[in-house]
Amino acid sequence: xxxxxxxxxxxxxxxxxxxxxxxxxxxxxxxxxxxxxxxxxxxxxxxxxxxxxxxxxxxxxxxxxxxxxxxxxxxxxxxxxxxxxxxxxxxxxxxxxxxxxxxxxxxxxxxxxxxxxxxxxxxxxxxxxxxxxxxxxxxxxxxxxxxxxxxxxxxxxxxxxxxxxxxxxxxxxxxxxxxxxxxxxxxxxxxxxxxxxxxxxxxxxxxxxxxxxxxxxxxxxxxxxxxxxxxxxxxxxxxxxxxxxxxxxxxxxxxxxxxxxxxxxxxxxxxxxxxxxxxxxxxxxxxxxxxxxxxxxxxxxxxxxxxxxxxxxxxxxxxxxxxxxxxxxxxxxxxxxxxxxxxxxxxxxxx
Numbered sequence: 001x002x003x004x005x006x007x008x009x010x011x012x013x014x015x016x017x018x019x020x021x022x023x024x025x026x027x028x029x030x031x032x033x034x035x036x037x038x039x040x041x042x043x044x045x046x047x048x049x050x051x052x053x054x055x056x057x058x059x060x061x062x063x064x065x066x067x068x069x070x071x072x073x074x075x076x077x078x079x080x081x082x083x084x085x086x087x088x089x090x091x092x093x094x095x096x097x098x099x100x101x102x103x104x105x106x107x108x109x110x111x112x113x114x115x116x117x118x119x120x121x122x123x124x125x126x127x128x129x130x131x132x133x134x135x136x137x138x139x140x141x142x143x144x145x146x147x148x149x150x151x152x153x154x155x156x157x158x159x160x161x162x163x164x165x166x167x168x169x170x171x172x173x174x175x176x177x178x179x180x181x182x183x184x185x186x187x188x189x190x191x192x193x194x195x196x197x198x199x200x201x202x203x204x205x206x207x208x209x210x211x212x213x214x215x216x217x218x219x220x221x222x223x224x225x226x227x228x229x230x231x232x233x234x235x236x237x238x239x240x241x242x243x244x245x246x247x248x249x250x251x252x253x254x255x256x257x258x259x260x261x262x263x264x265x266x267x268x269x270x271x272x273x274x275x276x277x278x279x280x281x282x283x284x285x286x287x288x289x290x291x292x293x294x295x296x297x298x299x300x301x302x303x304x305x306x307x308x309x310x311x312x313x314x315x316x317x318x319x320x321x322x323x324x325x326x327x328x329x330x331x332x333x334x335x336x337x338x339x340x341x342x343x344x345x346x347x348x349x350x351x
Contacts, residue, residue, distance in 0.1 A: 016053060023049040048083030055079050169223050184222045191215035203349050206273050207239035213252055213271060220256050227266030228256075234273040241273075241280065242346040243337075244314065250303035251284040251333040259288025259331055267330065280337045287330040291323075307335070315341045 027045040031038045055075045059066060066074075166188050173181035191212065210232050217230045252271065260267045267287035274281045304323065311319040318338035326332055 019049045019053050020046075044083075044087045047086035048079070051082035051086070052076075052079035055082070166219055169219075173222075180222050184219055187215050187218045187222070191219070201245070203242040203346060204245045205239060206234055206241045206243060209243060209245065209248060210234050210271075210273070213248060216249070216252065217256075217269065224256075224261060224266055228260055228269075229267075230269040230271070232271045235275065238273055238275060238280070241342070242349070243280075243282070243342065244310065244345075247307060247310070247335060248282055248284060250307060251335075254303055254333070255284050255286035255288065255331070259286040259290070261288075263289045275339070276336070278339050280339055280342055282335040282337070283332060284334075285326065285330065285332040287326070287328075290325050290330055304333075311335065311337070314345060 023045040024042070026049075027038065027041040030045065031041040052075065055078050056071075059071050059075055063071075166184065170181050170184050170188070173184065214232055217228075221228045221230070248271070252269070255269050260269065269287075270283075270285045272281070272283040272285075274283075304321065308321050311321060315337055318341035320336050321333070322336070323331060323333045
């Protein structure tokens with residue numbers, strides 16, 4: 001069905017169809033007025049119509065830069081001459097003289113001018129539509145660049161906030177549990193080193209995103225205790241896939257702050273990067289207190305809203321975010337991105 005729509009959307013296909021209908025209607029009218037067969041009227045009418053259409057197509061094909069006025073001055077007389085010659089050759093078989101062609105010539109001139117006017121307007125409409133589509137495409141690309149820049153700004157804002165909180169925890173652990181303080185400091189150093197190596201990139205690989213999340217959760221594990229556990233599952237074949245940074249980080253942070261931390265028993269966080277048919281699926285699942293029992297959801301809605309806004313701007317309807325409660329306990333947040341859409345974004349960023 002889309003191929004059929006695209007076929008009829010072609011300007012020359014639609015022009016041919018409309019010209020054919022118009023020629024047929026003219027033939028019906030002239031048949032009722034002139035004493036000749038309907039076939040002869042069809043041949044004469046289509047002769048004028050298709051002469052104009054063919055010459056217009058040839059002029060656009062071989063001389064696309066011609067001004068429309070020049071095109072009209074050349075195409076109209078030639079089309080009229082070709083159509084009249086076709087008419088004369090047909091009627092000469094009946095012994096008709098040249099003066100008999102006068103009404104036919106006038107009709108052909110009117111018909112040819114009408115066809116040129118239609119084709120000219122059709123060309124202008126197509127050019128305007130192409131210009132509008134090009135403007136929309138450029139606007140969409142600019143919006144994507146803006147969102148990617150906002151992600152970079154968000155990254156620079158999150159890092160100091162997380163850094164200060166982690167340093168405060170290290171300071172509190174130095175006297176009481178120096179070994180844990182040392183571990184937390186080592187993980188923090190690894191996290192900062194990885195972040196600096198990214199160089200504020202607009203896209204990062206799943207492998208590097210997994211490493212950042214791993215360091216973040218190791219720090220949270222020290223802070224919250226051994227009851228917090230986590231796993232990161234990523235198919236090795238997807239390790240090179242480029243994704244916008246900090247799409248999963250807010251979801252992981254929500255799982256810790258709003259799911260695991262309020263639960264006295266803590267719990268488990270499972271993170272998955274998988275290819276599901278034609279979509280990349282990025283999932284964060286926790287066994288925390290869930291949505292209904294969560295009374296500390298301040299900020300959670302903002303993070304989710306920001307993620308939805310980013311993926312909508314970057315991918316439109318080819319990406320989505322879903323959040324649902326697990327059947328037993330906890331919440332699963334999933335970002336689904338069309339494979340082709342994500343690869344196209346990576347290509348645009350590499351140019």
